[in-house]
Structures are given as C-alpha cells and as structure tokens.
Amino acid sequence: MQTLQTCTPARLCYLHLASKEPQRQIDFYRRMLDMEGLAQPDGSWILSGPQRAMLVSPADHSGLLAAAYDLGDQARLGELRARLNENGCAVEDIDSPLLEPDAFVLRDPQGRQTIFGVSRIDPGVDRQGMPGRLQHVVFQTTELEAMIDFYVNKVGFTVSDNVVDEQTGQLMTCFLRSDDEHHSLAFFRGSKNEWDHHCYETNEWNDIRDWGDRFAKERITLFFGPGRHGPGNNLFFMVVDADRNRLEFSAELEITDAARQPGVWPQEEYTLNSWGRAWIRS
Incomplete structure (x- = not known):
C-alpha cells in the first residue's frame, strides 16, 4: 500500500488559527515562542519563528481552522494529489501566503481541514529563538x-x-x-x-x-x-x-x-x- 511515509512524506509546517482576540494571541506567540509577526491585507497575521509558523485570523470563535503539511517539492505534491483523487477524496485549490502555488485542502468526514502544499519558508534561514x-x-x-x-x-x-x-x-x-x-x-x-x-x-x-x-x-x-x-x-x-x-x-x-x-x-x-x-x- 502506498503511504505518505513511503511515497510522499509530509511534515506539519503551519497551523491556521481563528481567534476572538487575535492581538492577544499574536502577542503571546511573539513573546513566548519567538515568532515574528507580519500583518496581512485581510486582517490575518503570519507568525514565523525557528521551524514553526502560524496564520492567525480574527473570528467570532477561537480554535484551529486548518493544519498544513509540507511535501517538500512540487513533484511529490502532484503525486499525492493524484493518489487522493484516485481514492475518492475531494480536494480544493487553496491560496496560502505560506505555501507555493498548487496547494490544496481536503476535509475529513467531520469537517476538519488538512492542507497539503510546498512551504515557502526557507529552512536555511536562521531565525533567532529557542528550538521547537x-x-x-x-x-x-x-x-x-x-x-x-x-x-x-x-x-x-x-x-x-x-x-x-x-x-x-x-x-x-x-x-x-x-x-x-x-x-x-x-x-x-x-x-x-x-x-x-x-x-x-x-x-x-x-x-x-x-x-x-x-x-x-x-x-x-x-x-x-x-x-x-x-x-x-x-x-x-x-x-x-x-x-x-x-x-x-x-x-x-x-x-x-x-x-x-x-x-x-x-x-x-x-x-x-x-x-x-x-x-x-x-
């Protein structure tokens, strides 16, 4: 059986959070997890630190909107998308400031969203902060x-x-x-x-x-x-x-x-x- 591990290994690369009090949440991750903030036109914020990233969006509730996995390159991403289509998974294109073009999202039977793409974040960039x-x-x-x-x-x-x-x-x-x-x-x-x-x-x-x-x-x-x-x-x-x-x-x-x-x-x-x-x- 073809699996992510054996054919298209994927690593968690960022989370998309909703927050009723986004500024307080942004301040927490900047202060406690050494993450730098970048405001987005839609009111969201990108937070990035050493090997960690997050997208925080204002909302009427707080929690997780999506978890995003990095496939490492476009070839593996395309292979995974084809395999998901063969398995009957409905996938949708998604634009993310943290991922290269051709990223996509799927929803599980209970509505959780999982994003697959290729990270824009250069792992070679030295970001200051504690390891995590x-x-x-x-x-x-x-x-x-x-x-x-x-x-x-x-x-x-x-x-x-x-x-x-x-x-x-x-x-x-x-x-x-x-x-x-x-x-x-x-x-x-x-x-x-x-x-x-x-x-x-x-x-x-x-x-x-x-x-x-x-x-x-x-x-x-x-x-x-x-x-x-x-x-x-x-x-x-x-x-x-x-x-x-x-x-x-x-x-x-x-x-x-x-x-x-x-x-x-x-x-x-x-x-x-x-x-x-x-x-x-x-």
Whole structure:
C-alpha cells in the first residue's frame, strides 16, 4: 500500500488559527515562542519563528481552522494529489501566503481541514529563538474508527500505536505518522469533536527545561507534565496559550521504520505518562 511515509512524506509546517482576540494571541506567540509577526491585507497575521509558523485570523470563535503539511517539492505534491483523487477524496485549490502555488485542502468526514502544499519558508534561514519545530496536531473525536479509516485508507497516514481499553477492547487513541517520526497526527476518543493540542519538538531534554523556565518566568503554569509518553517515548509538558488552546513541548520522539507493525498499549495513566499522573480524555 502506498503511504505518505513511503511515497510522499509530509511534515506539519503551519497551523491556521481563528481567534476572538487575535492581538492577544499574536502577542503571546511573539513573546513566548519567538515568532515574528507580519500583518496581512485581510486582517490575518503570519507568525514565523525557528521551524514553526502560524496564520492567525480574527473570528467570532477561537480554535484551529486548518493544519498544513509540507511535501517538500512540487513533484511529490502532484503525486499525492493524484493518489487522493484516485481514492475518492475531494480536494480544493487553496491560496496560502505560506505555501507555493498548487496547494490544496481536503476535509475529513467531520469537517476538519488538512492542507497539503510546498512551504515557502526557507529552512536555511536562521531565525533567532529557542528550538521547537512544529511537529504534530491532535484531535478528540466521537467517531474514532471512521477518522482512522479516512486518514489511513484515503489519505495515506500509517498507524504507529493504538491505545485500547483492556476491559472492553475498545480503541481509545490512535497515533498516525506521515513520515519517519512516530506521529504527526493523533486522535483520542472523546465526548465531543474538538482540537486537543499541538506540539513543538525540541532538540533535547535541556530544551524542555529551558522552555519550562521561560513559561515559569511569565507565571504560566504547566497544564500536564513534565513526563514521558509511552507511545512515541517522548519527554513532554503542556501549557495553554492566550486563547486556552493547549500546546505541548517534546523531545526524543521515536523515529519509526516504515515496516514497523502498530503497537498496542493499555488505556491507563502509565501509558500516557510513565512518570506520574496523566490527563485521561473521556
């Protein structure tokens, strides 16, 4: 089976956020994540920092509008578009200030938008700031099996690990990869459909310390962690931004071979945080 990882590897490159108080949100990411701001004619702002970017648009609600993945070059983007068309996915052209021409967007059965394109951001440009590459995005869903079927069998993500309720046998969480990193997308079974969090991958444990110290100086307390996840084996902690969106900082995320079979983990605190207490979605 052709997958993103084996044929058209894709990496998360930016998020498009809606915000009821965009200036406060922009100020947060400029101050806390070393992101430079550039106003756009439609009232949106481009925020960019070291290996991370964001588009923030004023709206009557706050949350995630779309997650965008970089294919690296136009040939791979065209190959992916053809494969999605063959799989019956409806794709639409999209203009983005952060992507080259020919980018496109697709919607999953619950309406989430995923953008695929080729990033305009030159990775060779040295942007000053603490290390933290935008790396994954996670959702809660009331229709977990349907979401996995769509993203695996239609789009081409690969299952890295599943978390299962051992008493009922019900699947609770699924971690999906689009390149060699353990996951760039994940879904938790939840009571509602919402954006769960997004994550920045750092270089090492000391970076986790330094990010934690930065938030501490601003009296921003940790929402979850520090700890180590079972699936992905990564160190982490979470905080919230100005709109109360959850963001994670991670290190040592597992590199996953394409031939690796999906792992199975029990639904328990130790799986989500082997160091201590965990946030269990329900």
